[in-house]
Amino acid sequence: MTAPDSESLRLLVLVGELGSIGAAATELRVSQPAASKRLTSLERRLGLELVERTRQGCTLTPAGVVVTDWARQVLAHVDGLMNGVRALRAQQQSxxxxxxxxxxxxxxxxxxxxxxxxxxxxxxxxxxxxxxxxxxxxxxxxxxxxxxxxxxxxxxxxxxxxxxxxxxxxxxxxxxxxxxxxxxxxxxxxxxxxxxxxxxxxxxxxxxxxxxxxxxxxxxxxxxxxxxxxxxxxxxxxxxxxxxxxxxxxxxxxxxxxxxxxxxxxxxxxxxxxxxxxxxxxxxxxxxxxxxxxxxxxx
Incomplete structure (x- = not known):
């Protein structure tokens, strides 16, 4: 099993918060089919069903809730890393x-x-x-x-x-x-x-x-x-x-x-x-x- 990329984790978190793959896709500025495909790929990679899809929208499965909590922690560290890198680059360039x-x-x-x-x-x-x-x-x-x-x-x-x-x-x-x-x-x-x-x-x-x-x-x-x-x-x-x-x-x-x-x-x-x-x-x-x-x- 390979580690998921940060953009797939960010998509999962947004789906859980917004209750819709379409709304999450709009937030990430990607098409809904592309977002749906990425989410399915994430589930296959992890071997878990993360999202329950219905006509009314999407809800996280119990496994999805746990993975989403972990994803938020990972993304916080990634965002911290990138903010630090940007600060270092700005300092170096200035x-x-x-x-x-x-x-x-x-x-x-x-x-x-x-x-x-x-x-x-x-x-x-x-x-x-x-x-x-x-x-x-x-x-x-x-x-x-x-x-x-x-x-x-x-x-x-x-x-x-x-x-x-x-x-x-x-x-x-x-x-x-x-x-x-x-x-x-x-x-x-x-x-x-x-x-x-x-x-x-x-x-x-x-x-x-x-x-x-x-x-x-x-x-x-x-x-x-x-x-x-x-x-x-x-x-x-x-x-x-x-x-x-x-x-x-x-x-x-x-x-x-x-x-x-x-x-x-x-x-x-x-x-x-x-x-x-x-x-x-x-x-x-x-x-x-x-x-x-x-x-x-x-x-």
């Missing part, structure tokens, strides 16, 4: 917690979020702007649903997806001596010069220091250590000194010659930008849509 590293948050995420809002106008998005190391910790500890990082090495303990690629460049103020160099700088000279850098845990700083370390160059202490990409960029534009920043952050400044790019020989400052989320979880709703939007970023 709130999305995103953590993003500085460069991504400032130069890429606004466009992604704008596109997401058009697809999910009722969603509520919270964006935590921080460094890459903190983004990964937020994902690991459930403080964010989706994160974006710019570290050169993919983080462990989380699900990772490559989004796009970024290029970092050495920039100096127009009056800096390096702005007049007629040859590429070498990595040793770069490492020996105090730079304006981001704080520890920043993907921008980690990419630069790892690239120098791969060439056997040990960077000296920073000239300035700042906690946002915008602050670093503003310091270079103001003439404070050189820095290595994403082309996303200084592209307009380079075009308008507020800063000058200096070539560095033999160093690879390209880096992947990645999405991260809780390991073992499948993204759905706005989170999946935001990832799909980010994946369409030109590479």
């Amino acid at each position: 709130r999305l917690r995103v953590a993003a590293s500085m460069t991504i948050a400032e130069y890429l995420a606004p466009g992604w979020i704008s596109e997401l809002r058009r697809a999910f106008p009722e969603s509520h998005l919270e964006l935590d702007v921080t460094n890459s190391a903190t983004v990964v910790e937020a994902i690991r500890h459930g403080r964010a649903d989706l994160g974006f990082v710019e570290t050169p090495i993919a983080p462990e303990g989380v699900s990772v997806r490559h989004v796009t690629r970024d290029r970092m460049v050495l920039v100096v103020p127009p009056d800096h001596p390096w702005a007049r160099l007629r040859r590429p700088l070498n990595p040793t000279e770069l490492a020996a010069t105090p730079l304006i850098v981001r704080e520890r845990g920043s993907g921008t700083r980690e990419t630069l220091y790892r690239a120098l370390a791969d060439l056997g160059a040990d960077p000296v202490a920073p000239l300035l250590e700042l906690h946002s990409t915008t602050a670093v960029r503003n310091s270079v534009v103001a003439g404070a000194g050189p820095s290595v920043l994403s082309i996303l952050a200084v592209g307009t400044d380079l075009a308008e010659r507020r800063v000058i790019e200096v070539d560095v020989d033999g160093i690879d400052l390209r880096r992947p930008l990645r999405a991260v989320w809780r390991s073992g979880l499948q993204l759905t709703g706005p989170a999946a849509a935001l990832l799909a939007t980010a994946m369409r970023t030109p590479r």
Whole structure:
């Protein structure tokens, strides 16, 4: 004997309450023949006569009364389940917690979020702007649903997806001596010069220091250590000194010659930008849509 489906149980309950298969069919928005066929199928499946049919209507048999009482309990649990599922889906679709590293948050995420809002106008998005190391910790500890990082090495303990690629460049103020160099700088000279850098845990700083370390160059202490990409960029534009920043952050400044790019020989400052989320979880709703939007970023 197979378990009856919830719609057949709901039909039985309505027949008992309304005293008519036709009235129950109208309530369920199905035809009377379809309802009668479903009720007969339920009786055969259970091996019990549940309804006594007469010209005046229908009444439940003694077995039908007992089964109907049980059916009400089952349907209450089913309805509770579906209400809970709908509430969870609504909550998931209405709130999305995103953590993003500085460069991504400032130069890429606004466009992604704008596109997401058009697809999910009722969603509520919270964006935590921080460094890459903190983004990964937020994902690991459930403080964010989706994160974006710019570290050169993919983080462990989380699900990772490559989004796009970024290029970092050495920039100096127009009056800096390096702005007049007629040859590429070498990595040793770069490492020996105090730079304006981001704080520890920043993907921008980690990419630069790892690239120098791969060439056997040990960077000296920073000239300035700042906690946002915008602050670093503003310091270079103001003439404070050189820095290595994403082309996303200084592209307009380079075009308008507020800063000058200096070539560095033999160093690879390209880096992947990645999405991260809780390991073992499948993204759905706005989170999946935001990832799909980010994946369409030109590479």
